[in-house]
Amino acid sequence: MNILICIKQVPDMESKFKINGEGTWYDRADLAWRMNEYDEYAVEQAVRLKEQLPNSDLTVLCIGQDQASESIKKALAMGCDKGVHIADPDSSQREPIAIATMIAGFAKEELFDIIFTGMQSQDRGSAQVGVMVAELLGIPAVTTIVDFSYDENTGAIQVKRELEGGSKALVTATTPVVLTCQLGLNTPRYPTLPNIMKAKKKELRTVLPAPAAVDARQETSACYFPEKKGGGLVLEGEIPELADKLIQLLKEKTSALA
Amino acid sequence: MHFQLTEEQKLIRDMVRSFAETEVAPSAAERDETEHFDRALMFDRLAELGLTGIVFPEEYGGAGADYISYAIAVEELSRVCGSTGVTLSAHLSLCANPIYMFGTEAQKQKFLTPLAKGEKIGAFGLTEPSAGSDAGGTKTTATRDGNDWILNGSKIFITNGGEAETYVVLARSDKSAEKHRGISAFIVEKGTPGFSFGKKEKKMGIRSSPTMELVFENCRIPGDNLLGQEGQGFKVAMKTLDGGRIGIAAQALGIAQGAFEAACAYTKEREQFNKPIASFQGVSFQLADMATQIEAARLLIYNAAYRASAGLSYSQESAMAKLFASETAMWVTTQAVQLHGGYGYTREFPVERMMRDAKITEIYEGTSEVQRVVIGAALVK
Numbered sequence: 001m002n003i004l005i006c007i008k009q010v011p012d013m014e015s016k017f018k019i020n021g022e023g024t025w026y027d028r029a030d031l032a033w034r035m036n037e038y039d040e041y042a043v044e045q046a047v048r049l050k051e052q053l054p055n056s057d058l059t060v061l062c063i064g065q066d067q068a069s070e071s072i073k074k075a076l077a078m079g080c081d082k083g084v085h086i087a088d089p090d091s092s093q094r095e096p097i098a099i100a101t102m103i104a105g106f107a108k109e110e111l112f113d114i115i116f117t118g119m120q121s122q123d124r125g126s127a128q129v130g131v132m133v134a135e136l137l138g139i140p141a142v143t144t145i146v147d148f149s150y151d152e153n154t155g156a157i158q159v160k161r162e163l164e165g166g167s168k169a170l171v172t173a174t175t176p177v178v179l180t181c182q183l184g185l186n187t188p189r190y191p192t193l194p195n196i197m198k199a200k201k202k203e204l205r206t207v208l209p210a211p212a213a214v215d216a217r218q219e220t221s222a223c224y225f226p227e228k229k230g231g232g233l234v235l236e237g238e239i240p241e242l243a244d245k246l247i248q249l250l251k252e253k254t255s256a257l258a
Numbered sequence: 259m260h261f262q263l264t265e266e267q268k269l270i271r272d273m274v275r276s277f278a279e280t281e282v283a284p285s286a287a288e289r290d291e292t293e294h295f296d297r298a299l300m301f302d303r304l305a306e307l308g309l310t311g312i313v314f315p316e317e318y319g320g321a322g323a324d325y326i327s328y329a330i331a332v333e334e335l336s337r338v339c340g341s342t343g344v345t346l347s348a349h350l351s352l353c354a355n356p357i358y359m360f361g362t363e364a365q366k367q368k369f370l371t372p373l374a375k376g377e378k379i380g381a382f383g384l385t386e387p388s389a390g391s392d393a394g395g396t397k398t399t400a401t402r403d404g405n406d407w408i409l410n411g412s413k414i415f416i417t418n419g420g421e422a423e424t425y426v427v428l429a430r431s432d433k434s435a436e437k438h439r440g441i442s443a444f445i446v447e448k449g450t451p452g453f454s455f456g457k458k459e460k461k462m463g464i465r466s467s468p469t470m471e472l473v474f475e476n477c478r479i480p481g482d483n484l485l486g487q488e489g490q491g492f493k494v495a496m497k498t499l500d501g502g503r504i505g506i507a508a509q510a511l512g513i514a515q516g517a518f519e520a521a522c523a524y525t526k527e528r529e530q531f532n533k534p535i536a537s538f539q540g541v542s543f544q545l546a547d548m549a550t551q552i553e554a555a556r557l558l559i560y561n562a563a564y565r566a567s568a569g570l571s572y573s574q575e576s577a578m579a580k581l582f583a584s585e586t587a588m589w590v591t592t593q594a595v596q597l598h599g600g601y602g603y604t605r606e607f608p609v610e611r612m613m614r615d616a617k618i619t620e621i622y623e624g625t626s627e628v629q630r631v632v633i634g635a636a637l638v639k
Contacts, residue, residue, distance in 0.1 A: 034272070073265050074272070190277055193308030193321040193331075196269045 001056040001175070002110065005046045005080060006103055006117040006133070007039035009064050009071040013122055025092060025223050026123070035071040038118025040188040041181040045148050046116050047079035048186065052150060057081055059110070063091045063102055069204060076199035077191030083204040092124075095218045100132030105210045108137060113175040114157070119144045119182045127180075134178035141178040142171050146185050166251045183255055261557075263326070270327045274334040277307060283338035289466035290341070290611050295421055296466070297379075300342045301349070304335075305376020309346060313567075314358055318366055319374035325501075325563035329508040333559075336512025337519075340615030341467035343512055347505030348417040349373065352623075353380025353426050356443065356498040360486035369424055369445055381422035382502075383413035383446075383472050384495055391628045393428070393495050394437040398474060400429035400444060405481040407431070407444060409474040412456065415622070419470025420455045423448045426498070427472070428491045441491035445483040452477030463614035500573045502623045503580035504566060507559045510580070510587035510619035514555065517587075517594035517612040518548050524607075525597050535597075544597065548590045555583040574636045581629035584619035591616040 011017070012032040020027040035043075043060065050056040060075040062068045063086040072083035086102055088094075107115060115134075120127035127143075134141035146168065147160035161169045162182050191199070235245050250256045263271070281299060289296060304310050312328045314320025328350065336343030354373040357365060372378040389395035398411025409429055416425075425446045432440035446453055456471030486494045522545055525536035535541050558579040565572035591613035595602035602609050620626045 070265050070268060074269055077269060190273045190307055191269060192306070193270060193273070193312060193323060193327070194316070195308070196266055196273065197321050197323055199269075200266060 001049065001053050001113045003046050003049065003056055003058050004107055004110070004112040004115045005039070005042050005058060005060045005075065006115065006129070007043065007060060007062050007071055007075055008036045008118070008121045009033050009062060009068045010036045010121055010123045019223055019225070023222055023224070024220050028092075033067060033070065035074055036118050036121050036123075038120060038122070038181055038183070040118075041183070041185040042116035042118055042179075043075045043078050043080060044186045044188040045179075045181060046114075047189070049114070049148075049150060050079060053152070059084060059112075061086065061103065061106060063088050063099060063209070065089050065091075069206075072204060073196075073199050074191055076202045076204070077196040078189055079195070080202075082202055085204065085206045086209050087206050088209045093219075095216060096124075096126045096128035097132055097214055098216070100129045100136055101214060102209050103129070103133045104136035106207075107133065111176075113177075115176075115178045117178070117180055119180040130178055130180040137176070137178075139176045139178060140173060141180065142173055143180045144182040145179050146182050148179070148185065162255075164252070166257060263330075266323070267327055267330060270323065271330050271334060273307065274309070274331045275337070277303070278334050278338045278342075282335060282342050286339040286341075286466075287605065287608065287611060289339070291465075291605070293460070293465045295341075295345075295468045297421060300339075300345050300466070301376065301379055301421075304342075304346055310349060310376030311354065311374025312350065314354065314370065314374045318358070319371040324567040325504060326560055326567065329504055329511075329559050329563045332505050332508035333512040333515065333556075336509040336615075337516040339466070340509060340513045340612070341464045343509040344417055344464055344467050344506070345379075347502065347509055348382065349380045349422070351502040351505040352382030352417075352498055353422070353424055355501050356382075356426050356485060356494050357445065359497060360443070360490070360494050361445075364482070365445065365485065373424055378423040379418050379421050380424045380426070381416055381418035382498065383416055383425050383427035385415050386411065386413055391625060394441070394492060396428055396430050396441050396491075398427070398429040399433070400431040400442055402431075403478070406478050407481065407484065409444065409446070409452070409477040409479065411474055413472040414456075415459065416470050416472050417467060417622070419468055419472060420458065421468050425472065426485060426494075427474075428495055429474075431488055431491070435489060438492040439489050441495070442488050443485040443491040443494040444479055445485050446474075446477065446479055450477055450479060461618070463611070463616070463618055465614075496573075499623055500576050501566065503576035503629075504559065504563050504572075506619055506623045507555070507562070507576070507579040507583040510583040510616065511552065511555050511559055513612050513616050513619070514548075514552050514583070514587040514590040517591040517609050517616075518545075518552055520607065520609050520612075521545065521548070521594035521597045524601075528599075541597065544593055548593055551586045551590060555579070555586045558582050574633055577624070577629040577632040580619075580624065581626055581633070584616075585626060587616035587619050588613075 012034050015031045018027040046058050058080040060080040061084045062072050117130045131141045144162045145159040146162045149158045157173045308321045311320035312323045316322050332343045357370045373380045400407045427444050427446050431442040452475050454473045456473050459469040528535050562572050562575035562579040594609040
């Protein structure tokens with residue numbers, strides 16, 4: 001099976017963020033960088049599928065500045081076979097369709113069976129790129145998957161999607177398909193030290209981005225920290241009622257009770 | 259000359275840090291309290307991650323990485339648990355490495371490979387009741403009997419003792435030879451008749467790392483287990499300790515870094531006189547000095563590690579790194595306790611454990627005084 005995993009390099013979320021001079025995005029200086037957490041689930045799932053189907057070929061793709069190669073190396077050390085770095089120093093300024101166009105431009109040449117990616121990036125958080133790639137390639141997308149299985153006999157892919165309110169949906173799909181991965185899908189493995197060393201020898205190709213196929217249709221005009229609000233959320237009422245409210249909040253706002 | 263870590267070294271740091279924070283840190287305080295060596299966590303998991311043979315070639319089950327990667331791994335483990343850091347350091351630097359440096363091909367295949375793969379733990383028996391800094395004073399004897407050797411005597415303060423399966427042991431093989439020339443190194447396997455364990459030490463710090471006495475009573479080992487040449491044991495020991503110093507320096511650095519981060523976070527949160535205490539210049543100056551010392555220690559260690567990997571001499575550099583890093587660890591952890599105030603003196607906060615763990619780094623694998631002897635001797639030569 002020919003598999004593409006699309007990853008993004010994002011700042012470590014424990015970094016101290018500052019807004020850049022233009023006031024339109026965060027300042028990149030002095031940040032530590034890592035692979036987008038949701039993309040780690042995508043890489044892990046692809047590697048597990050390769051363990052099931054050893055003849056699979058895993059290509060990891062990342063768009064961004066030179067240092068993005070560090071995140072590609074991590075994916076290679078986790079078990080991907082080869083890497084493609086689309087060198088685009090301005091990628092953080094591009095709208096989702098521009099990023100999706102670059103990915104689709106690469107993917108349509110290669111005929112991938114499955115494209116795994118994170119359900120969103122931790123910094124921009126648009127959650128649009130995966131589905132746009134599917135649309136541009138004319139293939140289906142299944143989003144926010146929290147469980148994945150592949151039946152070798154029938155070729156059917158079965159995934160669970162996470163819906164609101166703690167409910168889930170079971171979806172069956174066939175290849176080719178784009179799958180966007182959500183927290184809870186798996187626990188990404190540590191790249192072992194021998195695999196980190198072996199990743200050095202794996203193919204990592206750097207390509208230049210194709211010219212934009214679409215004119216920019218949106219831009220971020222301002223990026224800012226919200227004004228500080230004190231107090232947090234205070235629930236009031238009797239204890240059983242409070243417990244119900246808390247459970248409902250945890251279900252709606254977090255995955256703690258999923 | 260450049261001071262950037264390579265992509266591989268950064269990946270190794272990220273991986274070990276993530277593992278250390280997620281899996282090692284949660285039980286560090288409890289393991290310290292109960293003096294429990296959790297082999298599955300503190301060694302077997304390291305083996306799964308490929309850390310037990312970091313610097314050795316793949317043909318012997320290693321990962322083929324450099325000494326800076328090794329220092330980074332020990333540093334990151336020690337940042338959350340000094341006991342786990344020294345488990346790796348003693349195994350790799352003190353047991354696997356002398357076998358790699360001085361072993362025959364057959365010895366490497368038989369002993370180094372399972373150590374590097376992490377199937378077996380290694381330990382090193384040098385110190386005796388009357389031979390600590392003065393390694394030439396070794397009294398354990400090795401007597402030839404046909405092709406075999408018969409060991410008699412005891413070794414104390416042995417890190418990984420009891421848990422390890424493979425031991426590199428120094429013994430006097432020629433009583434008539436000059437003090438340093440009559441010593442040889444041997445590989446002894448756990449379970450060999452006549453080889454037993456004495457008391458387990460109750461220690462101030464690194465309490466989840468086992469420290470045991472080794473006892474040899476007419477312990478017969480095959481002649482093939484002689485490591486290096488007969489009479490070359492003192493050299494084996496000294497070369498082993500050169501590498502060991504990088505490991506202990508990295509352990510000290512990790513302990514200092516962990517204590518510094520805890521102190522930094524605490525002083526930003528702790529409010530007195532209506533503001534965080536970190537905003538007082540007296541406190542921020544202390545943090546500045548701690549951070550500066552730690553960074554200096556790190557550069558000394560990476561320099562010694564770089565030289566070790568590049569095949570350059572590094573005896574003096576590793577002594578400097580070990581001396582400076584261990585004294586930094588003791589000073590930084592003491593400051594960290596001070597900055598925590600009364601809370602720092604309790605076991606509610608990790609700095610109390612870190613201060614106890616730091617002290618041993620000034621003592622084992624060559625005391626600070628011995629490091630000064632090594633550095634000074636090279637200067638006045």
